[in-house]
Amino acid sequence: MSTLAVTIERAPRRPxxxxxxxxxxxxxxxxxxxxxxxxxxxxxxxxxAAYLSVHRVGLGQLRSGVFAFNGWDNYVRVLEDPLFWVAxxxxxxxxVVTVGTEIVLAVLxxxxxxxxxxxxxxxxxxxxxxxxxxxxxxxxxxxxFLYSFQFGFLNRILFTAGLIDNPINWAGNPDTAxxxxxxxxxxxxLPFAIILVHAAxxxxxxxxxxxxxxxxxxxxxxxxxxTLPMLQQIIVIILILRTAFAFAVFEEILAITQGGPGDAxxxxxWYSYKITFSPPNNFGMGSASAFILTLMIAAIALVYMRLIYxxxxx
Amino acid sequence: xxxxxxxxxxxxxxxxxxxxxxxxLPLVAVFIGSIQSERALxxxxxxxxxxxxxxxxxTVILTKGQQRGxxxxxxxxxxxxxxxxxTAFMNSMIVAGSVTLLTLLFGSLSAYTIARxxxxxxxxxxxxxxxxxxxxVIVLMIPxxxxxxxxxxxxxxxxxxxxxHRFSAALRDPDPGALLRHHPDRTRGSGAHRWLHAxxxxxxxxxAAGDAGAGGLxxxxxxxxxx
Numbered sequence: 001m002s003t004l005a006v007t008i009e010r011a012p013r014r015p016x017x018x019x020x021x022x023x024x025x026x027x028x029x030x031x032x033x034x035x036x037x038x039x040x041x042x043x044x045x046x047x048x049a050a051y052l053s054v055h056r057v058g059l060g061q062l063r064s065g066v067f068a069f070n071g072w073d074n075y076v077r078v079l080e081d082p083l084f085w086v087a088x089x090x091x092x093x094x095x096v097v098t099v100g101t102e103i104v105l106a107v108l109x110x111x112x113x114x115x116x117x118x119x120x121x122x123x124x125x126x127x128x129x130x131x132x133x134x135x136x137x138x139x140x141x142x143x144x145f146l147y148s149f150q151f152g153f154l155n156r157i158l159f160t161a162g163l164i165d166n167p168i169n170w171a172g173n174p175d176t177a178x179x180x181x182x183x184x185x186x187x188x189x190l191p192f193a194i195i196l197v198h199a200a201x202x203x204x205x206x207x208x209x210x211x212x213x214x215x216x217x218x219x220x221x222x223x224x225x226x227t228l229p230m231l232q233q234i235i236v237i238i239l240i241l242r243t244a245f246a247f248a249v250f251e252e253i254l255a256i257t258q259g260g261p262g263d264a265x266x267x268x269x270w271y272s273y274k275i276t277f278s279p280p281n282n283f284g285m286g287s288a289s290a291f292i293l294t295l296m297i298a299a300i301a302l303v304y305m306r307l308i309y310x311x312x313x314x
Numbered sequence: 315x316x317x318x319x320x321x322x323x324x325x326x327x328x329x330x331x332x333x334x335x336x337x338x339l340p341l342v343a344v345f346i347g348s349i350q351s352e353r354a355l356x357x358x359x360x361x362x363x364x365x366x367x368x369x370x371x372x373t374v375i376l377t378k379g380q381q382r383g384x385x386x387x388x389x390x391x392x393x394x395x396x397x398x399x400x401t402a403f404m405n406s407m408i409v410a411g412s413v414t415l416l417t418l419l420f421g422s423l424s425a426y427t428i429a430r431x432x433x434x435x436x437x438x439x440x441x442x443x444x445x446x447x448x449x450x451v452i453v454l455m456i457p458x459x460x461x462x463x464x465x466x467x468x469x470x471x472x473x474x475x476x477x478x479h480r481f482s483a484a485l486r487d488p489d490p491g492a493l494l495r496h497h498p499d500r501t502r503g504s505g506a507h508r509w510l511h512a513x514x515x516x517x518x519x520x521x522a523a524g525d526a527g528a529g530g531l532x533x534x535x536x537x538x539x540x541x
Contacts, residue, residue, distance in 0.1 A: 031427055044461075045454045045461065112333065120326070120331060142343075151347075187337075187340065250450075283456055287453075
């Protein structure tokens with residue numbers, strides 16, 4: 001009887017730089033730039049904004065580099081400022097108007113461009129992304145040219161159509177100014193919502209419509225009982241996303257009205273900006289108001305994240 | 315699938331034309347405004363189409379105010395910043411290009427691990443990137459102003475590049491990640507190092523991921539910066 005002797009030779013140990021990394025270390029190293037970026041350009045400023053919001057910070061303190069701690073004083077001053085509540089009310093109106101209009105128009109236009117047999121629908125589908133490519137500041141400038149009281153094209157068109165006799169001061173009238181800013185915002189951001197709804201529409205199985213038609217459902221019934229329920233999830237996502245972004249609207253306000261006339265278009269982000277960068281440059285109070293805005297948006301973001309991850313795991 | 319009556323088709327055409335009008339209105343208005351003189355614009359405030367067409371407005375910008383053309387003969391005032399048109403444009407391109415490069419580079423590395431190495435913390439990192447999108451610009455504007463001021467980076471291109479890099483943080487991961495997730499792990503099976511494997515996975519897809527990512531990011535950055 002013979003025995004088989006097996007000898008296992010140990011492989012020579014590799015130098016550290018040629019050794020295989022563990023999966024965890026490798027993932028960490030690959031993410032170092034992103035972690036650094038998130039930490040330095042996002043995490044640190046947010047924490048620093050929190051720090052500034054509980055300190056007295058003006059231009060004098062910035063020069064000296066010494067910020068005196070003043071507790072919740074900045075938050076109290078912001079919450080006691082009537083202008084902050086005006087800005088918050090305007091933000092609320094702006095958000096409701098823009099998001100509501102966007103969702104209704106997005107569904108209608110998505111249904112419209114979904115009509116493959118209509119040639120004008122194909123033209124609309126081709127052009128629909130155009131406004132999304134316009135920078136927000138340019139968008140504001142373009143629309144302020146359109147709204148101009150004396151030379152604006154909106155008044156020219158209405159004159160030509162015989163709809164008005166005297167020019168309308170769209171952005172200069174306190175009653176219309178906020179809506180005058182809402183229209184350019186909707187114009188710029190609507191394509192995003194349309195694309196999402198259109199993608200969701202294309203995911204609805206055609207069999208459902210065919211079966212409903214066989215059962216005698218008309219176009220309205222098919223929309224009410226098939227299309228709308230199938231779009232529900234994407235509509236909720238758009239609603240949350242757009243609400244969060246509309247809450248922080250800034251560029252269009254800056255380009256078109258700069259908060260005016262009076263305080264008619266002061267919104268939360270504009271309030272923080274003006275408090276911070278206009279004399280007497282109260283950086284602490286500006287940070288406090290910005291933080292209040294962040295908390296509101298964070299609540300919306302939380303709902304969004306929960307929805308998204310529920311959707312992914314379903 | 316469903317037959318439409320001529321009336322419905324007509325209504326669909328009208329609706330489409332209304333949408334097209336709404337999309338094109340501001341752009342056409344600005345274009346019409348740009349091809350006529352200020353005097354012509356002011357002469358008849360009820361006229362939509364221009365009486366005379368001129369490219370002098372473009373000429374004066376592109377020649378930095380040196381060739382004013384006949385419509386500027388009587389002009390007493392031209393904004394001073396017209397002289398820095400090319401500098402401003404170049405600055406925008408430098409910032410947009412740098413941010414796009416940095417974002418694609420960091421994003422590809424991050425996307426690879428998020429897609430292929432599913433740890434709890436990589437998922438958290440992805441969520442953090444999404445949450446970053448929700449942080450209002452104004453919250454970062456104030457501390458970044460203070461920080462940039464203290465390190466002497468105010469009014470500098472590098473300061474803008476660093477600050478703008480944050481605003482694109484959340485845009486980096488999804489596309490290349492989705493592309494890589496479904497790709498088989500062949501090189502790992504043949505004994506390749508993690509680094510080599512990552513390079514072999516990422517680089518062949520640089521075209522598709524790059525086109526998707528860079529195109530979108532470039533639009534995003536130019537979108538934010540060119541103004």
